[in-house]
Amino acid sequence: MERSLARIALFAALIAALGFVPKIDMGFGVPITAQTLGVMLCGTVLGARSGALAVLLFMALALLGLPILAGGRNGFAALASPSVGFFLGFPVAAFVTGWLMTWSKQVSTVATFNAAVFGGIVTLYLFGIPGIAAKAGLSLTEAFWSAMVFVPGDVIKAAVAALVTTALARARPGLVAGAKEPASAQF
Amino acid sequence: MLTLTSSRQTWAHDWPAGVKLGLLVLFTLILFALPGVTLTALGLALPLALATALGLVGDWLRLLRPLLWVGAVILAWHGFRGTPEPGVIAVLRMVAALGAANLVTMTTRLSDMQAVFLWLARPLSPLVPPARLALAMALMIRFLPVLSLRAEQLSQAWAARSRRRIGWALVFAVTLAALDDAEHVAEALRARGGVG
Amino acid sequence: MESGIHLQDVSLTLQGKPVLAGITLHLTEPRIGLIGRNGSGKTSLLRLIAGLVAPTSGSLRVEGARPSDRKAMLGALGILFQNPDHQILFPTVIEELAFGLIQQGIPKPQALTRARAALAAEGRAHWENAPTHSLSQGQRQYLCLLSVLLMQPRWLLLDEPFAALDLPTQARLRRRLDALPQRLVTISHAPEAVQACQRVLWLEEGRLRADGAPDQVLPEFGAEMARRGAVDADTDL
Numbered sequence: 001m002e003r004s005l006a007r008i009a010l011f012a013a014l015i016a017a018l019g020f021v022p023k024i025d026m027g028f029g030v031p032i033t034a035q036t037l038g039v040m041l042c043g044t045v046l047g048a049r050s051g052a053l054a055v056l057l058f059m060a061l062a063l064l065g066l067p068i069l070a071g072g073r074n075g076f077a078a079l080a081s082p083s084v085g086f087f088l089g090f091p092v093a094a095f096v097t098g099w100l101m102t103w104s105k106q107v108s109t110v111a112t113f114n115a116a117v118f119g120g121i122v123t124l125y126l127f128g129i130p131g132i133a134a135k136a137g138l139s140l141t142e143a144f145w146s147a148m149v150f151v152p153g154d155v156i157k158a159a160v161a162a163l164v165t166t167a168l169a170r171a172r173p174g175l176v177a178g179a180k181e182p183a184s185a186q187f
Numbered sequence: 188m189l190t191l192t193s194s195r196q197t198w199a200h201d202w203p204a205g206v207k208l209g210l211l212v213l214f215t216l217i218l219f220a221l222p223g224v225t226l227t228a229l230g231l232a233l234p235l236a237l238a239t240a241l242g243l244v245g246d247w248l249r250l251l252r253p254l255l256w257v258g259a260v261i262l263a264w265h266g267f268r269g270t271p272e273p274g275v276i277a278v279l280r281m282v283a284a285l286g287a288a289n290l291v292t293m294t295t296r297l298s299d300m301q302a303v304f305l306w307l308a309r310p311l312s313p314l315v316p317p318a319r320l321a322l323a324m325a326l327m328i329r330f331l332p333v334l335s336l337r338a339e340q341l342s343q344a345w346a347a348r349s350r351r352r353i354g355w356a357l358v359f360a361v362t363l364a365a366l367d368d369a370e371h372v373a374e375a376l377r378a379r380g381g382v383g
Numbered sequence: 384m385e386s387g388i389h390l391q392d393v394s395l396t397l398q399g400k401p402v403l404a405g406i407t408l409h410l411t412e413p414r415i416g417l418i419g420r421n422g423s424g425k426t427s428l429l430r431l432i433a434g435l436v437a438p439t440s441g442s443l444r445v446e447g448a449r450p451s452d453r454k455a456m457l458g459a460l461g462i463l464f465q466n467p468d469h470q471i472l473f474p475t476v477i478e479e480l481a482f483g484l485i486q487q488g489i490p491k492p493q494a495l496t497r498a499r500a501a502l503a504a505e506g507r508a509h510w511e512n513a514p515t516h517s518l519s520q521g522q523r524q525y526l527c528l529l530s531v532l533l534m535q536p537r538w539l540l541l542d543e544p545f546a547a548l549d550l551p552t553q554a555r556l557r558r559r560l561d562a563l564p565q566r567l568v569t570i571s572h573a574p575e576a577v578q579a580c581q582r583v584l585w586l587e588e589g590r591l592r593a594d595g596a597p598d599q600v601l602p603e604f605g606a607e608m609a610r611r612g613a614v615d616a617d618t619d620l
Contacts, residue, residue: 002382005319006372009326010334014365016327017334018358034358041362057323064300065192065292068331073253076288080281081257135281136261137273160355167359168366175366328474332516371469374435378470379534380457380486 004050011042011054012061016068035070036154039090040120040161043097044112045168047177052095059090085131086124093124098177107169107176109162116158121151192296197241199294204303207291214287218280224272227279234286243293250289254282297328319382330368337364386446387411388432388538388568393441395427395589402427403589406441415568416577416597418604419586420611425570426465428586429540432568433462446537457487460538461531465546465570467523476502476510476518476526483534501533521552528559539565545576574601 015038038058042051062068063075069087078087097119104111125147133143169176199207218230238247258278265274292300301324305317338361345357376382388410395403403424419425430436431443434450448455464470473479480498485491502508510518510526518526524544531539544560545553560567561579569577577583583600585593593600 002376003369003373005323005382006326006369006376007366009323010330010365010369010372012323012327013330013334014362016331017338017361017365020335020338037358041358045362045366057327060304061324061327064297064304065295066297066328066331071253074288074292076292077253077285080285080288081254082261135277137265137270137277160358163355164359164362168363171363172366175370325473325478329472329515332514333468336516368469371464371466372472374430375464375470375472377435377453378433378462379472379483379530381453 007046008050008054008057011038011046011051012057014038015042015055015058016061016066019068019070034157036086036090036093036120036124037157037161039094039124040097040116040158041164043094043099043119044101044116044161044165045176046098047101048095048098050177051098052091055091055094059087062087080135082132082135083128084135086128088131089124089127092127093120095119096123101177107166109166112165113158113162116161117155120158120161121154192293197243197294199237199241199290200296202294204291204295204299205306207295208303211287211291215284218283218287224275224279227276227283231279231283231286234283234290237290238286241290241294243290246293247286247289250293251282251286254285258282322382326372330365330372333368334361334365337361388446389442389444390432391442393431393438393443395424395431395436396439397427397436401589403431403438406591408584408591408594410568410582411566412581413566414580414582415566416580416583417568417570417586418572418574418577418583418600419592420572420608423586424589425572425586426542427589429462429542429568429570433460433540435462454487457483457534457536459536460540461534461536462540463524463527463531463542463544465542467520467527470527470530471515471523474514474516476513476515479515479526480530480533483530487534498533501529505529521548521556524548524556528556532563532565537565539563539567541567541569543570543572545571545573574605577601 015035018034018038039055042054045051046054058068059075062078065074065076067074069075069078073081075087078084097115100115100119101107101112103115129140129143129147132138132147133140136143136146138146165176214230214233218227221227221230234247235244238244258281261278262271262274265271265277301321304324305321308315308320309317338357341357341360388408390406390408393403393406394401406428417425417428427436431438432445434443434445434453434456437450443450445456446459448459450456471479473482477495477498480501481491481494484494484497489497499508499511502510515523515526524547528544541560544556548556560569569580571577578597578601580597583593583595583597583604584591585600585604593603
């Protein structure tokens with residue numbers, strides 16, 4: 001109980017801390033940072049439920065006004081900008097990533113990469129693209145193509161998430177949920 | 188501490204946080220229903236006037252800076268497409284909505300915001316007990332600077348020994364620190380009575 | 384009620400590695416020192432006494448309470464971790480101080496009042512809303528001590544309380560600890576830190592190597608450490 005609460009809170013802080021690592025802004029208000037990497041890691045390391053809760057906690061603090069989103073923005077800035085869909089899709093992305101991790105029996109680099117790509121990119125963009133369309137006044141097709149600019153960066157992030165997760169599983173066996181999210185995972 | 192709350196006290200600081208947030212929601216709903224450039228521009232004038240009246244206009248403008256590039260890109264894109272009006276409206280709405288939200292943030296203490304949030308989350312209490320939610324929020328605020336500092340120290344340690352850019356090893360080290368800290372935190376919680 | 388801390392043939396195995404083996408102790412003295420080299424199991428023993436890890440075998444009672452009885456344990460003992468950053472849970476000083484009291488069932492407003500009173504009594508009223516991460520190492524350690532003392536435990540377990548402190552801060556903390564009415568179990572790898580104790584326990588590779596008055600245990604410990612230091616200390620890693 002204490003442990004799952006602590007993991008949720010610490011990983012919420014981790015997403016924010018990763019957002020402070022220097023970023024590259026490529027336009028359309030969706031800066032490339034390690035922040036989505038944090039979202040992926042919540043799923044791959046904590047599992048679906050705890051991972052999604054960690055992301056929700058992070059969002060809650062951002063909406064309270066803390067400037068913890070990439071580029072020193074808070075939750076309101078995210079809601080007002082074209083990246084709104086990505087922001088709202090974060091918890092779903094973490095959940096899907098964590099859920100896909102249960103498909104393989106153990107934590108492997110390939111399985112983790114796949115989970116991060118489908119959870120952290122495909123799922124996230126399903127939310128992100130309509131957001132760009134709505135806020136920037138574009139058609140869905142235009143929004144889709146403008147979002148594609150970020151895909152290469154996100155694929156790299158999925159690869160990093162996979163490397164980090166497998167290294168963590170080796171360094172701290174038993175602490176990485178991976179395939180087997182602990183039954184005690186509750187808030 | 189890490190917050191956008193203005194340290195200068197204004198009369199708006201005394202308003203209840205719930206009222207300010209309610210007004211913000213109302214303002215945003217109306218703003219997005221306003222037709223045409225002129226009315227939307229008037230929507231932007233309101234938070235600007237308030238910021239000026241509160242004497243916070245400098246900080247207020249500074250907080251809008253992140254939208255500069257986004258706005259420019261949207262305007263350029265719509266100009267290129269030959270549809271300037273929806274572009275201008277999109278940018279005005281974005282700036283007005285964020286500007287109004289920032290006013291609330293700047294004049295409300297984090298703890299007051301937190302209280303409103305916990306009140307809003309009450310319907311969820313069978314799923315998420317409020318005491319546990321409050322504890323999780325406090326833990327996150329406590330460990331955010333800890334983990335950020337760790338990331339910075341690790342990147343300095345990296346720079347001290349390498350000329351190459353920081354790679355995934357930094358992410359690994361910070362994530363490992365988060366995992367290990369979580370174990371210590373869980374133990375410290377248990378040592379003082381658990382989360383109940 | 385049974386008084387003191389009882390350990391009956393306690394062993395602890397972590398991830399297949401024996402950490403503590405066959406420890407039987409009855410602790411009642413007001414000041415007890417726990418010495419040993421790094422990795423000898425000192426911290427594990429302290430965590431075990433605090434009920435944070437369960438023994439693999441054997442039994443433990445603190446003032447008659449089982450470790451699983453968390454409520455009784457909270458009133459019986461408090462623990463100070465070696466690293467205050469592993470202990471401080473809250474962003475502000477006042478929240479950190481009040482937390483333990485709230486956990487003991489005291490309503491929040493009263494807990495806050497008592498925490499404020501404690502700060503004022505220490506001449507630190509201005510700390511109330513200070514962010515915990517902005518305090519210095521010594522101040523953070525001090526905050527941890529205050530938080531634990533507010534819960535009024537009968538025993539205090541201290542893990543290397545002086546390790547990261549500069550000399551004046553060490554002296555202040557020592558005076559403060561010496562004046563406490565609580566029974567103290569203090570871990571150290573430095574013999575001089577436990578010189579004033581009534582009883583010193585020497586742990587070596589998870590077993591009790593010696594147990595007695597400081598005058599008996601410390602000279603032998605000093606001689607052994609000097610002997611080990613003369614040979615290459617790292618070869619047994």
